[in-house]
Amino acid sequence: MDxxxxxxxxxxxxxxxxxxxxPGPVLLSLQHFRTFxxxxxxxxxxxxxxxxxxxKIGELEFHELNEHTDSATVESYLKLFDNGNDVALISExxxxxxxxxxxxxxxxxxxxxxxVIPAVGPSSLMLALMASGLxxxxxxxxxxxxxxxxxxxxxLRQLEKISGQLKQTQILIxxxxxxxxxxxxxxxxxxxxxxxCVAANITMxxxxxxxxxxxxxxxxxxxxxxxxxxxxILA
Amino acid sequence: MDxxxxxxxxxxxxxxxxxxxxPGPVLLSLQHFRTFxxxxxxxxxxxxxxxxxxxKIGELEFHELNEHTDSATVESYLKLFDNGNDVALISExxxxxxxxxxxxxxxxxxxxxxxVIPAVGPSSLMLALMASGLxxxxxxxxxxxxxxxxxxxxxLRQLEKISGQLKQTQILIxxxxxxxxxxxxxxxxxxxxxxxCVAANITMxxxxxxxxxxxxxxxxxxxxxxxxxxxxILA
Numbered sequence: 001m002d003x004x005x006x007x008x009x010x011x012x013x014x015x016x017x018x019x020x021x022x023p024g025p026v027l028l029s030l031q032h033f034r035t036f037x038x039x040x041x042x043x044x045x046x047x048x049x050x051x052x053x054x055x056k057i058g059e060l061e062f063h064e065l066n067e068h069t070d071s072a073t074v075e076s077y078l079k080l081f082d083n084g085n086d087v088a089l090i091s092e093x094x095x096x097x098x099x100x101x102x103x104x105x106x107x108x109x110x111x112x113x114x115x116v117i118p119a120v121g122p123s124s125l126m127l128a129l130m131a132s133g134l135x136x137x138x139x140x141x142x143x144x145x146x147x148x149x150x151x152x153x154x155x156l157r158q159l160e161k162i163s164g165q166l167k168q169t170q171i172l173i174x175x176x177x178x179x180x181x182x183x184x185x186x187x188x189x190x191x192x193x194x195x196x197c198v199a200a201n202i203t204m205x206x207x208x209x210x211x212x213x214x215x216x217x218x219x220x221x222x223x224x225x226x227x228x229x230x231x232x233i234l235a
Numbered sequence: 236m237d238x239x240x241x242x243x244x245x246x247x248x249x250x251x252x253x254x255x256x257x258p259g260p261v262l263l264s265l266q267h268f269r270t271f272x273x274x275x276x277x278x279x280x281x282x283x284x285x286x287x288x289x290x291k292i293g294e295l296e297f298h299e300l301n302e303h304t305d306s307a308t309v310e311s312y313l314k315l316f317d318n319g320n321d322v323a324l325i326s327e328x329x330x331x332x333x334x335x336x337x338x339x340x341x342x343x344x345x346x347x348x349x350x351v352i353p354a355v356g357p358s359s360l361m362l363a364l365m366a367s368g369l370x371x372x373x374x375x376x377x378x379x380x381x382x383x384x385x386x387x388x389x390x391l392r393q394l395e396k397i398s399g400q401l402k403q404t405q406i407l408i409x410x411x412x413x414x415x416x417x418x419x420x421x422x423x424x425x426x427x428x429x430x431x432c433v434a435a436n437i438t439m440x441x442x443x444x445x446x447x448x449x450x451x452x453x454x455x456x457x458x459x460x461x462x463x464x465x466x467x468i469l470a
C-alpha cells in the first residue's frame with residue numbers, strides 16, 4: 001500500500017491559546033493523526049491537549065526527534081508511514097524544521113517520495129522581521145552564534161560587515177538566559193548607525209518589539225531578561 | 236492624543252478561503268480598522284470582503300504602498316495614526332514587509348514610537364523552507380535575481396558557492412512567467428549533487444513541493460508553468 005504523508009504542524013511560540021496563532025482548520029486536522037514525531041513529548045502532549053485532543057492523548061503514538069536523535073533512529077521513522085499512515089511533525093515552538101529540528105525527517109520523506117504538507121503557523125523569525133522595519137527583501141538567519149565573548153564579538157563583526165555589504169538583515173537568536181549578554185555585545189561591537197531590532201515575547205500580550213540605532217539603544221538602555229527573543233541587525 | 240498602532244496583517248497566498256490560513260482572531264480583528272495601507276487596493280478589498288467585511292468596505296479608507304510609492308507619500312501616512320487611530324498594513328499575498336513592500340512604513344512607525352504588532356499568517360518562504368528538508372538552521376533570501384540569462388547564471392553560481400561555503404539554504408523567487416527559465420538555469424549551472432526544492436502553489440489544494448538533486452531533476456524533468464513558486468538551493 002502507499003506511504004502516508006508528512007504534515008508539518010506549527011505550535012504556539014509561548015503559553016498562549018493555540019487558536020490565537022494557528023488557523024482553525026490546522027488545529028482541527030490534528031484530530032486526524034495517530035502518529036506524531038515531536039521535538040519534546042511533554043510539550044507536544046500539552047499542545048495537543050489545548051488543541052482539543054485532551055481525551056485522546058492516551059491513544060496517540062509519540063516519537064522524539066531533537067538534537068539528541070541519531071540518524072539511524074530518524075531513518076527508522078520511515079516505517080511510521082507504512083500502510084498509508086499519515087504522520088505529523090511538531091516542534092517545541094513555531095515552525096518545525098526552521099531554526100528547530102525536523103529537517104532530517106523531511107529530507108527522508110522527499111527521498112522516499114512521501115508527500116510533505118506544511119501548515120501555516122507562527123514563525124518567530126518572520127514575525128520579528130516583518131515588525132522590524134528592516135530589509136525584508138534580503139535577509140539571512142545564521143542560527144545560534146558562539147557563546148564565548150571573544151568568538152561572539154568577532155562573529156558579530158563579521159555579520160555586521162556582511163549586512164553592510166549585501167544590505168542584508170541578519171537575524172539572530174540566543175538561549176534566553178544569554179539575551180542580555182548578546183545584546184550588550186551587539187552594542188559594544190556594532191557601529192553607532194547600525195540598526196538593531198529587539199523582538200521579545202512575539203505574539204504574546206506583553207510582546208516587546210523595537211528598532212533603534214545602536215547609538216539610541218546605548219542612550220535608552222534595555223534589560224531584556226529571559227524572554228524568548230529575536231535580534232535583527234542591519235548595517 | 237496618543238498615536239494609534241500599526242498592525243501587520245497577512246493575507247492568503249492564493250485564492251483559498253482566508254480562514255484556512257489566517258487564525259480566526261486575526262480575521263476578526265480586521266473589523267476593528269477603518270484605515271488600511273495596502274499593496275494593491277483591489278486585492279485588499281477582495282480579501283477584506285472574503286474575511287467578513289463585505290458590507291463595510293465602503294466605509295473604509297485605503298492608501299497604497301507599493302514599489303511605485305515615493306518616500307514623501309509614505310511619510311505622509313504618519314498622520315493616519317493621529318488621534319489614536321490604528322492602521323492595518325496588508326500586502327498582496329503573505330506577510331507584509333517580507334519579500335513585499337511595507338518595511339518603509341514599519342520603519343517610520345519605529346522612528347515615531349508607534350507600536351508595531353505583527354499577526355500570524357502564511358509566509359511562502361518559510362512554508363517552502365520547512366517543507367524542503369534543506370537546512371533550516373541557516374538560510375538566506377536574496378530577493379529577485381537578474382532576469383537576463385548571463386547575469387542570472389552568474390548570480391546563481393555565486394549563490395551556489397555561498398550555499399556550499401556556509402551550508403546555507405538559498406531561497407529564491409521569480410515572477411511566475413519566468414519560473415521555468417529560472418529553473419532551467421538552475422539545472423544548467425548548479426552541480427549535479429546540489430539539492431533543489433521547487434515549492435509551487437503552497438497552501439493550495441494542488442500544492443507541489445519536491446526536493447531533488449540537480450542530477451535527478453535532469454532525469455525526471457519538470458514544467459512548473461505560471462504557478463507562484465519558491466525555489467530553494469543547498470549545495
